[in-house]
Amino acid sequence: MHEQSVQAAARREKRAVPWYMDNIGQNVERVQTGVRIEKRLLKVLKAVADLHDITLGDLLEGIVLHAFEGKVPFDDQSLAKIAELKGIFGLDLTADDSHRLVEEIPS
Numbered sequence: 446m447h448e449q450s451v452q453a454a455a456r457r458e459k460r461a462v463p464w465y466m467d468n469i470g471q472n473v474e475r476v477q478t479g480v481r482i483e484k485r486l487l488k489v490l491k492a493v494a495d496l497h498d499i500t501l502g503d504l505l506e507g508i509v510l511h512a513f514e515g516k517v518p519f520d521d522q523s524l525a526k527i528a529e530l531k532g533i534f535g536l537d538l539t540a541d542d543s544h545r546l547v548e549e550i551p552s
Contacts, residue, residue: 475502481548485535485538488534489530489534490505492530493523493530496526497523
């Protein structure tokens with residue numbers, strides 16, 4: 446009988462406090478933006494977000510916040526998967542290419 450009442454209490458608590466309440470963090474205000482980004486880079490970013498089951502926006506926020514603190518946003522396993530995705534999507538750009546990308550203007 447005691448075990449059943451403990452299980453019932455756990456079920457009630459689960460309904461009263463959703464799973465995401467354990468992971469509450471900083472409240473933020475998000476805005477929609479129309480950022481232009483290199484096509485293959487976007488494909489890799491979307492695939493990485495999908496692998497981690499997060500939105501593209503969440504992924505970008507995480508990358509930027511890590512970069513602002515001089516931290517690496519990905520572990521070795523994620524970096525290996527990113528290298529694989531770069532190959533799949535033909536992304537040959539590196540950090541050395543940043544700030545030197547020139548957009549082709551269609552004729």
